[in-house]
């Protein structure tokens with residue numbers, strides 16, 4: 001069966017630094033896969049190459065067998081990849097609801113003419129989008145106010161809004177960049193359940209995460225990077241016991 005995401009011999013350099021250097025891995029439909037590795041291993045750069053924020057200098061990215069290498073972030077998103085960011089990228093002055101609705105605009109259905117004249121079709125579509133935004137906020141367990149600006153929310157809530165926005169896009173592949181960062185213990189437990197529920201919707205989840213407790217608990221498979229390459233790929237138990245992985249982490253501490 002074709003993998004949903006296939007990364008082949010991917011590479012990108014910044015000046016003399018090879019951030020990603022011949023990275024190959026794949027993710028099957030419906031999997032929960034974590035990408036881990038020491039600081040600077042190339043995880044975020046690889047995500048950025050996959051999602052079109054960086055143009056790789058070599059290699060290929062295939063989505064469900066189709067080549068999306070070098071596509072713009074907009075085109076990659078429209079092709080079925082949703083993501084969150086290590087440093088949140090919400091619209092701080094927009095309301096919670098509008099931030100989630102912003103995740104849906106790529107799905108189309110209306111045109112500028114409808115919007116300009118506020119036709120009945122436009123108003124109907126608006127109501128549907130608002131209802132859906134509420135449903136996604138419910139889904140991620142968001143319990144805060146929905147009509148106020150996002151910038152006034154505590155960090156954990158902003159993360160929930162960002163995930164709701166990514167899910168609203170209805171993309172089959174969801175990439176989460178350090179979703180556990182800055183969350184307290186209770187919030188991390190909730191996140192674990194949420195990631196499983198996202199997969200139960202039929203989505204495929206790939207996360208970059210530093211919290212090993214979370215990674216080992218939620219992942220079906222773990223891909224380990226070091227110096228821009230894959231050094232291990234297996235179940236959480238397999239990678240934990242892999243000497244190359246232990247070495248990569250311990251080697252950075254001294």
Ligand SMILES: Nc1ncnc2c1ncn2[C@@H]1O[C@H](COP(=O)(O)OP(=O)(O)OP(=O)(O)O)[C@@H](O)[C@H]1O
Nearest residue numbers: 014017018019037038039040041042043044045046
């Ligand atoms: N835009 C950039 N310009 C210059 N160098 C960069 C850029 N992005 C990443 N790098 C460098 O590429 C290497 C890989 O960085 P990257 O952020 O991808 O690693 P990471 O595994 O995501 O790290 P972390 O876990 O700390 O987020 C690092 O040496 C980093 O300094």
